[in-house]
Ligand SMILES: CC(=O)SCCNC(=O)CCNC(=O)[C@H](O)C(C)(C)COP(=O)(O)OP(=O)(O)OC[C@H]1O[C@@H](n2cnc3c(N)ncnc32)[C@H](O)[C@@H]1OP(=O)(O)O
């Protein structure tokens with residue numbers, strides 16, 4: 001890299017404006033969306049799409065809700081010509097959808113382009129030429145007046161060819177390519193020439209499409225450029241002002257959003273930001289950004305994964321796991337404080353209420369995603385996330401102090417393995433920690449009432465010995481505690497919770513007991529799960545005794 005990049009790179013020209021309006025605007029309604037997936041997107045992939053693939057993609061775009069779709073560059077490729085002809089000849093374009101075809105501003109190409117859409121109900125002919133100084137001087141080797149004259153002549157060609165087919169409703173789209181790098185007065189002259197030559201007016205609509213062909217400035221400069229044009233275009237009421245942002249600086253979405261605030265009525269882009277170099281603006285992100293501001297974008301992403309799979313198959317390009325709204329990881333929190341906040345947010349979230357779950361800007365369900373992987377556990381995770389998974393996937397609701405206790409166990413495990421702890425592994429760790437003692441040696445119990453007291457007899461095998469203990473108390477749990485104290489010495493039940501796991505006939509009782517002992521005054525938790533509530537409590541007691549590290553002190557009543 002250079003010590004002084006200013007010797008090599010020119011800074012974008014700012015717009016001299018004192019009364020800019022766009023910073024005070026908000027995006028209040030959806031723009032007209034044009035998908036250029038089949039044109040700009042198709043220009044940017046290893047293997048351009050076949051006719052069949054393009055037709056499949058077109059159907060998907062219609063399903064998503066696009067009303068304008070650029071199907072290709074028919075004068076450049078037979079495939080693109082065949083696609084648009086198939087769509088028209090087979091009546092595959094819904095009445096409310098308008099196809100667009102693109103061409104350079106060259107007579108021979110325009111002629112073939114118009115031929116490709118003869119017979120369409122409505123069609124947009126899109127012509128472009130670059131207006132920026134480097135292109136004028138290097139590619140076209142033309143002066144400004146010569147470039148303007150080229151625009152006039154090519155629009156006349158489109159007009160002449162389309163006027164011969166009044167059965168189609170024709171729309172002209174003119175793009176001054178590299179608009180963002182063009183002197184504003186030159187861009188305005190080119191656009192107004194197109195507008196006037198087309199004779200835009202009632203029944204003769206025109207789209208003026210202003211691209212950031214190669215993104216060059218901060219988005220606020222582009223917004224200024226759009227506002228400047230918006231207030232100066234001829235016949236403004238008959239012009240649809242469109243933008244076509246690219247993403248070379250990684251600010252394509254911001255550029256489009258500020259442009260909409262500055263007066264853009266239409267946005268061209270691709271699903272998931274495919275397109276030349278760093279992509280066209282990502283229409284999915286733009287649309288869902290609007291949605292999460294409470295403005296419906298008019299596009300339907302309620303099954304975003306299915307759409308993503310179609311796009312991946314058609315483009316043969318994978319979508320990044322962190323891609324906004326759709327990436328595999330974008331609804332997942334690994335870090336403890338995020339997990340804790342998300343769990344609390346879910347607990348508090350009211351069905352049908354304003355969405356207020358921390359760290360999740362959108363309810364994953366609105367785009368057809370589940371809550372399954374919202375929380376994943378690794379060494380960065382904390383108690384909240386672990387508790388969330390155990391509760392959601394295994395129906396175990398841990399009391400707060402137990403969450404702290406178990407998260408230390410999980411932390412140790414994930415640091416030992418240096419890996420994520422899956423939900424299955426988490427459950428197995430939970431079982432090894434809390435349930436193993438009771439599952440290994442099945443306890444047999446007998447309870448009966450004696451003079452208003454409950455008498456408990458507990459039997460189990462321990463190190464090959466059959467143990468049997470007895471105790472009385474004011475209920476089965478109290479009696480069982482007293483019986484176990486005979487065997488293990490004193491311990492004190494600090495808290496007791498019982499809930500059901502599952503529903504209906506399959507439901508089980510989950511009992512969680514916290515107990516302390518003279519050697520472990522801070523206490524430990526034990527868990528018992530059983531079809532029977534009392535049995536779950538006894539198992540939880542056996543578990544907590546084991547976790548307190550209590551050893552048999554008295555061997556009583558051996559069978
Ligand atoms: C920013 C964008 O995405 S714009 C879209 C770009 N997409 C494409 O180009 C894909 C399809 N294009 C193609 O396949 C080819 O360019 C074709 C088939 C259309 C034309 O191919 P060719 O006739 O071989 O010409 P080629 O592409 O090399 O064009 C160069 C000529 O066109 C001129 N030209 C380039 N762009 C334009 C334009 N927008 N309007 C008018 N003339 C143009 C150049 O000045 C050059 O003229 P010259 O030969 O007199 O110097």
Ligand SMILES: CC(C)C(=O)C(=O)O
Nearest residue numbers: 128175177211213244
């Ligand atoms: C709108 C056209 C010319 C385009 O693809 C671009 O400028 O990026």
